[in-house]
Amino acid sequence: MTTDAELRELLRHTGLRVTAPRVTTLAVVSERHHAETDEIAEAVRERLGSVSTQAIYGVLHALTAAGLVRRLETGARDAARYEIQRHDNHHHLVCRGCGRIEDVPCVRGQSPCLEPSDALDFTVEVAEVLFRGVCSECRATSVLMQTSSPMPPSSNQPPLKEKKP
Amino acid sequence: MTTDAELRELLRHTGLRVTAPRVTTLAVVSERHHAETDEIAEAVRERLGSVSTQAIYGVLHALTAAGLVRRLETGARDAARYEIQRHDNHHHLVCRGCGRIEDVPCVRGQSPCLEPSDALDFTVEVAEVLFRGVCSECRATSVLMQTSSPMPPSSNQPPLKEKKP
DNA sequence: ATATATGCAAAGGGTTTGCACTCCC
DNA sequence: GGGAGTGCAAACCCTTTGCATATAT
Numbered sequence: 133m134t135t136d137a138e139l140r141e142l143l144r145h146t147g148l149r150v151t152a153p154r155v156t157t158l159a160v161v162s163e164r165h166h167a168e169t170d171e172i173a174e175a176v177r178e179r180l181g182s183v184s185t186q187a188i189y190g191v192l193h194a195l196t197a198a199g200l201v202r203r204l205e206t207g208a209r210d211a212a213r214y215e216i217q218r219h220d221n222h223h224h225l226v227c228r229g230c231g232r233i234e235d236v237p238c239v240r241g242q243s244p245c246l247e248p249s250d251a252l253d254f255t256v257e258v259a260e261v262l263f264r265g266v267c268s269e270c271r272a273t274s275v276l277m278q279t280s281s282p283m284p285p286s287s288n289q290p291p292l293k294e295k296k297p
Numbered sequence: 298m299t300t301d302a303e304l305r306e307l308l309r310h311t312g313l314r315v316t317a318p319r320v321t322t323l324a325v326v327s328e329r330h331h332a333e334t335d336e337i338a339e340a341v342r343e344r345l346g347s348v349s350t351q352a353i354y355g356v357l358h359a360l361t362a363a364g365l366v367r368r369l370e371t372g373a374r375d376a377a378r379y380e381i382q383r384h385d386n387h388h389h390l391v392c393r394g395c396g397r398i399e400d401v402p403c404v405r406g407q408s409p410c411l412e413p414s415d416a417l418d419f420t421v422e423v424a425e426v427l428f429r430g431v432c433s434e435c436r437a438t439s440v441l442m443q444t445s446s447p448m449p450p451s452s453n454q455p456p457l458k459e460k461k462p
Numbered sequence: 463a464t465a466t467a468t469g470c471a472a473a474g475g476g477t478t479t480g481c482a483c484t485c486c487c
Numbered sequence: 488g489g490g491a492g493t494g495c496a497a498a499c500c501c502t503t504t505g506c507a508t509a510t511a512t
Contacts, residue, residue, distance in 0.1 A: 151468080
């Protein structure tokens, strides 16, 4: 848990102007992991009253650009999700049943955790790793297993569009 | 290079109906790697005459669902890209300068090439790995280097919107 | 005082949907 | 013949953009 004063200090220290929407957005993101933009907007409004959607987008951009927040894109047409930048270099599991996202420590634990093999003439700045599959709950309850493995891992599935029930 | 007859046979064998848009789309995707949807549409039309955009979307969905084609999503708001499913389990480098995409063999060479560490209760079906950075050409020519490493790998950068020049 | 954030409204862009028509099997 | 594929048009959804106003430093 981070206090409001600490968040203000964090913003100031990063060189960002301190505004109510920014402080509150930062607080919300640090509390609810992997929240979507409109979830965040709703939560911010609960605490501050009216704040425009565009303001939230602006704040999230600023926080992302400043490196205080990390933006996740779990599906091309889904809403972006955000989490606090902890610099612990973790990756994500996304369940195609319930849409839930879980953190998973990096396989190699260090950054860069994955190097594109050998002498490629390419400067890697970011390695994004996303594991798609089925969480234990969904595996137990549902009929999702039919797609379980006709295709090998690292093949993309057709786009899914399930929403959390 | 794959002949037209082979492509028809491939479709039939997969249980898909054989139509001109499907055969041609498959041919186009197998020739131009990582093409975007509208690039594919344009190329298909060059060979077949008028084909609706929605037909192309439908074909690409069908081919993806059947596992003949692999869909790449290199940025949440960018167009999807497609490549032939070669089952060789490779990953991708994407240059933030020119937008070009290069294949890179899997770091571990096998599928699943990456396992979320140890005893997580999660069935991994797909591991998507995307390396973002700068290719040799862009590194040499441009002013992109300013962002080179204030943030450690595996941190997302703010969304980029550069288009190929 | 001044550059920066926010509010409001509208556009943007890739993708999807609904329905009639046409084609493959 | 019958069901899937295609064409056409319009809707969708998240996100971005433009400009006036309010705010932080």
